[in-house]
Amino acid sequence: MAELDVVRSGGPGIRPESAQQARLLRLLRDLGPSSRAELGEAAGLSRSRLAVEVDRLLQSGAVVQDGLAASRGGRRSHRLRLSPRIGFLGVDIGATSLDVAVAGAELELLAHVSTPVDVRDGPTEVLSRAVEMAGRALRESGIDRPLGAGIGLPGPVRFPDGRPVAPPIMPGWDDFPVRDHMAAALGCPVLVDNDVNIMALGELHAGIARSVRDFLFVKIGTGIGCGIVLGSRVHRGVNGSAGDIGHIQVDRGGPPCSCGNTGCLEAYFGGPALVRDAMEAVATQGSPGLEERIARRRKERERAGLPLAVGAGGGSAAEAPGGVELTPEDVAAAATAGDRVALSLIRQGGRRVGQVVAGQVSFLNPGMIVLGGGLVHLGPVLLATIRTEVYRRSLPLATGQLPVVVSELGGTAGVIGAARLISDHVLEVPAPGGG
Amino acid sequence: MAELDVVRSGGPGIRPESAQQARLLRLLRDLGPSSRAELGEAAGLSRSRLAVEVDRLLQSGAVVQDGLAASRGGRRSHRLRLSPRIGFLGVDIGATSLDVAVAGAELELLAHVSTPVDVRDGPTEVLSRAVEMAGRALRESGIDRPLGAGIGLPGPVRFPDGRPVAPPIMPGWDDFPVRDHMAAALGCPVLVDNDVNIMALGELHAGIARSVRDFLFVKIGTGIGCGIVLGSRVHRGVNGSAGDIGHIQVDRGGPPCSCGNTGCLEAYFGGPALVRDAMEAVATQGSPGLEERIARRRKERERAGLPLAVGAGGGSAAEAPGGVELTPEDVAAAATAGDRVALSLIRQGGRRVGQVVAGQVSFLNPGMIVLGGGLVHLGPVLLATIRTEVYRRSLPLATGQLPVVVSELGGTAGVIGAARLISDHVLEVPAPGGG
Numbered sequence: 001m002a003e004l005d006v007v008r009s010g011g012p013g014i015r016p017e018s019a020q021q022a023r024l025l026r027l028l029r030d031l032g033p034s035s036r037a038e039l040g041e042a043a044g045l046s047r048s049r050l051a052v053e054v055d056r057l058l059q060s061g062a063v064v065q066d067g068l069a070a071s072r073g074g075r076r077s078h079r080l081r082l083s084p085r086i087g088f089l090g091v092d093i094g095a096t097s098l099d100v101a102v103a104g105a106e107l108e109l110l111a112h113v114s115t116p117v118d119v120r121d122g123p124t125e126v127l128s129r130a131v132e133m134a135g136r137a138l139r140e141s142g143i144d145r146p147l148g149a150g151i152g153l154p155g156p157v158r159f160p161d162g163r164p165v166a167p168p169i170m171p172g173w174d175d176f177p178v179r180d181h182m183a184a185a186l187g188c189p190v191l192v193d194n195d196v197n198i199m200a201l202g203e204l205h206a207g208i209a210r211s212v213r214d215f216l217f218v219k220i221g222t223g224i225g226c227g228i229v230l231g232s233r234v235h236r237g238v239n240g241s242a243g244d245i246g247h248i249q250v251d252r253g254g255p256p257c258s259c260g261n262t263g264c265l266e267a268y269f270g271g272p273a274l275v276r277d278a279m280e281a282v283a284t285q286g287s288p289g290l291e292e293r294i295a296r297r298r299k300e301r302e303r304a305g306l307p308l309a310v311g312a313g314g315g316s317a318a319e320a321p322g323g324v325e326l327t328p329e330d331v332a333a334a335a336t337a338g339d340r341v342a343l344s345l346i347r348q349g350g351r352r353v354g355q356v357v358a359g360q361v362s363f364l365n366p367g368m369i370v371l372g373g374g375l376v377h378l379g380p381v382l383l384a385t386i387r388t389e390v391y392r393r394s395l396p397l398a399t400g401q402l403p404v405v406v407s408e409l410g411g412t413a414g415v416i417g418a419a420r421l422i423s424d425h426v427l428e429v430p431a432p433g434g435g
Numbered sequence: 436m437a438e439l440d441v442v443r444s445g446g447p448g449i450r451p452e453s454a455q456q457a458r459l460l461r462l463l464r465d466l467g468p469s470s471r472a473e474l475g476e477a478a479g480l481s482r483s484r485l486a487v488e489v490d491r492l493l494q495s496g497a498v499v500q501d502g503l504a505a506s507r508g509g510r511r512s513h514r515l516r517l518s519p520r521i522g523f524l525g526v527d528i529g530a531t532s533l534d535v536a537v538a539g540a541e542l543e544l545l546a547h548v549s550t551p552v553d554v555r556d557g558p559t560e561v562l563s564r565a566v567e568m569a570g571r572a573l574r575e576s577g578i579d580r581p582l583g584a585g586i587g588l589p590g591p592v593r594f595p596d597g598r599p600v601a602p603p604i605m606p607g608w609d610d611f612p613v614r615d616h617m618a619a620a621l622g623c624p625v626l627v628d629n630d631v632n633i634m635a636l637g638e639l640h641a642g643i644a645r646s647v648r649d650f651l652f653v654k655i656g657t658g659i660g661c662g663i664v665l666g667s668r669v670h671r672g673v674n675g676s677a678g679d680i681g682h683i684q685v686d687r688g689g690p691p692c693s694c695g696n697t698g699c700l701e702a703y704f705g706g707p708a709l710v711r712d713a714m715e716a717v718a719t720q721g722s723p724g725l726e727e728r729i730a731r732r733r734k735e736r737e738r739a740g741l742p743l744a745v746g747a748g749g750g751s752a753a754e755a756p757g758g759v760e761l762t763p764e765d766v767a768a769a770a771t772a773g774d775r776v777a778l779s780l781i782r783q784g785g786r787r788v789g790q791v792v793a794g795q796v797s798f799l800n801p802g803m804i805v806l807g808g809g810l811v812h813l814g815p816v817l818l819a820t821i822r823t824e825v826y827r828r829s830l831p832l833a834t835g836q837l838p839v840v841v842s843e844l845g846g847t848a849g850v851i852g853a854a855r856l857i858s859d860h861v862l863e864v865p866a867p868g869g870g
Contacts, residue, residue, distance in 0.1 A: 156832065165832060166832075214672070214673055226798070228798075228799070230665065230670065235665065235799070236800070237649070237799055237800020237801065237833065238649055238800055238801065238802040239800055239832050239833060239835065239836075240800070240832075241797075241800045241830055241832040241833045242798065242799050242800040242833075243798065244797050244798070244800075244830050244833070245794075245797065245798055247797060247830060248793075248794040248797050248798065249790060249793070249794065249828055251686070251687070252686070252790070261827075261828065355684060355687070356794075358683075358684070359683040359684065359791075359794060360798055362676075362679050362680065362682060362683055363661070363663075363677065363678065363679070363680055363683065363795055363798070364663070364670070364672055364677050364799075365671070365672020365673055365674055365675070365676045365677040365679075366672065366673065367673040392696075393684055393696065395676055395679050395682060397591065397600060397601075397674050397675075397676040398672065398674060398676045398677075398679070400674065401674075
């Protein structure tokens with residue numbers, strides 16, 4: 001595959017030489033430009049120790065004096081900030097989309113490019129596109145040497161070696177060395193994780209969970225998964241499979257699930273289950289709102305000259321009578337228009353999600369629940385139902401001050417979180433040979 | 436209340452002066468007597484740095500040279516070990532029992548005394564007994580100045596200030612300052628936690644989970660709770676209520692629970708639910724095994740001259756026809772004798788516990804499940820049923836190498852864990868004024 005010609009190895013000296021320097025770099029990343037006094041206090045370092053470490057970081061080029069403060073005259077001391085030459089790549093590979101961003105030293109987005117892909121085209125094809133887009137984003141951003149790249153994948157990942165593990169919707173990816181492949185192509189350190197974990201990290205760094213050390217990020221899309229952040233770190237479990245709540249049983253006598261068990265959460269809710277139930281409701285009880293959406297879809301396809309019967313189907317769409325697809329967006333639109341059947345479907349789904357989340361709240365006693373993923377756009381009824389169920393079903397002590405909220409970052413949570421993932425790594429591990 | 440006359444404040448200098456010394460002390464606690472080479476390698480310290488820190492610890496009296504090694508001649512270097520003067524108190528307060536132990540520097544039990552109490556007598560009475568027993572245990576152990584005391588309570592505890600929070604089976608204890616009260620009476624630092632968390636710590640230190648950093652300790656007794664150990668630390672959650680799995684819903688349409696909800700795990704299983712179901716089974720379908728136990732109990736009471744009808748009832752016993760109590764032990768005995776009704780009750784309970792534990796396994800992906808608490812004595816059928824349910828219901832990736840095992844320490848897990856709790860604290864926080 002194409003190597004990325006603009007990327008060289010990370011600039012020498014920018015990576016920390018000691019754990020203390022790493023801590024100062026992470027503080028500057030999270031606090032932004034700071035005075036020496038602020039930085040020393042946050043790091044718990046004496047004035048003299050701080051002076052030594054800051055001098056080294058200034059010499060290495062990782063830290064610079066803030067030019068604006070300097071221009072105000074000699075009385076005020078310069079503020080310190082991370083070098084504007086520092087940047088990280090964040091790559092978010094979805095089932096049908098590819099997002100690549102370059103984040104600056106404080107993980108602010110400098111460039112963000114997005115394109116449709118089909119993850120089923122396999123790793124060689126999709127990762128080649130990612131490298132190509134990384135080159136474009138880097139040129140746009142003015143960063144020529146990213147310190148590292150974080151990558152999110154829509155399936156389970158064995159974190160230590162960055163390989164997918166039997167990912168259900170990614171044929172051809174099982175055990176592919178994504179991390180090593182991309183590290184070679186990009187010429188920088190790479191870490192790979194699943195999409196839910198990187199979205200959680202995005203919300204932790206720049207979203208609604210900024211001030212929260214322990215929270216759950218619940219993604220409701222085609223599948224349902226959970227990112228667990230404890231002590232500001234992602235908890236991955238001993239095999240990296242932590243957070244897979246989609247196959248927790250909500251009812252012993254429930255419907256069969258694709259995993260072979262019965263009554264799993266995903267057998268009740270998520271894209272495919274919602275569309276299945278919507279189609280069934282149209283067929284059995286009728287629904288003016290959903291039927292109108294079907295008619296509208298049919299007209300759109302006729303105008304576009306497309307055949308009415310569509311075979312492909314991304315898993316989250318089902319064929320209506322007459323071969324027209326119905327999507328979760330249709331259910332959302334019908335619900336917004338007040339369709340009672342659509343609203344009832346969303347409420348049922350929300351209750352099931354809330355039931356499982358309530359169990360995890362009693363179990364882990366987190367400080368916040370953040371809801372994200374495509375199905376969050378089903379609207380306020382979903383949020384309200386989940387919230388009610390969590391408050392009703394969890395221990396009062398655990399829900400006394402528990403916000404249940406929607407993701408702030410939406411579509412950029414993944415790339416920001418991917419950049420955060422690799423920056424945590426690069427700004428923690430001292431460079432080889434360093435003190 | 437009585438102050439403990441044998442206890443003075445911790446010996447000066449035994450507490451660590453720096454984080455590095457604290458780390459060396461914890462390593463000697465967990466590794467036992469070690470050579471300087473072993474210790475330096477485990478601590479990642481250079482030879483010269485280690486020499487400086489060890490000299491300080493030898494001077495303070497916290498560490499001693501191993502006498503046995505010294506007697507073998509001058510060639511071999513002395514082994515280092517923690518002072519035999521170091522000791523910790525572990526106090527485990529149950530609903531009906533009080534255990535107090537003195538643990539040595541490596542948390543080995545030096546003395547262990549136990550007595551029946553009724554926790555409903557209130558904190559003044561029960562804690563007074565605990566102080567009195569601590570004095571007895573200290574005299575027996577030869578330790579005169581414990582470095583600290585860990586205390587476990589059978590209810591929710593606000594960990595930061597060591598006060599019970601609305602504990603359901605501890606009238607009079609709500610918000611009582613257990614930590615401060617005991618610190619004053621014992622003259623040493625005290626930490627208070629709930630019983631399940633300290634049992635988990637006991638298994639981590641000296642039991643079946645010794646080599647496991649992430650595991651769940653599931654206690655099945657009158658109530659059902661879970662100790663969550665992540666990275667060798669207890670996870671308590673933002674309000675300290677983490678691990679309360681007894682009120683996770685297992686079935687929407689289930690029986691009412693004492694908490695006001697329906698279908699909670701404790702509404703299905705645990706001491707009171709098991710006895711309730713056993714009594715109902717005797718009344719509706721008959722059970723030769725359980726009926727024989729009832730007859731035996733009746734004879735025992737007659738021989739002892741006790742009235743047949745007993746009013747008290749500790750919550751986990753119910754009155755059989757004729758006023759005789761039936762207990763979980765009776766169900767266990769009937770099951771061991773092959774009674775089909777008793778076996779079926781245990782299997783049903785095990786399936787419910789397994790269902791909830793399976794959800795937590797999918798969610799957290801731990802490295803081990805340890806089962807403890809009184810109902811574990813219901814026998815191998817309970818373990819087998821829980822194990823089957825967990826393996827069947829959790830993700831294959833999460834259960835590939837997941838041992839589901841019974842607690843090794845049994846009745847001493849609590850006191851050892853309580854000693855571990857306070858030793859983690861004392862051997863971590865540098866003494867005031869220290870470097």
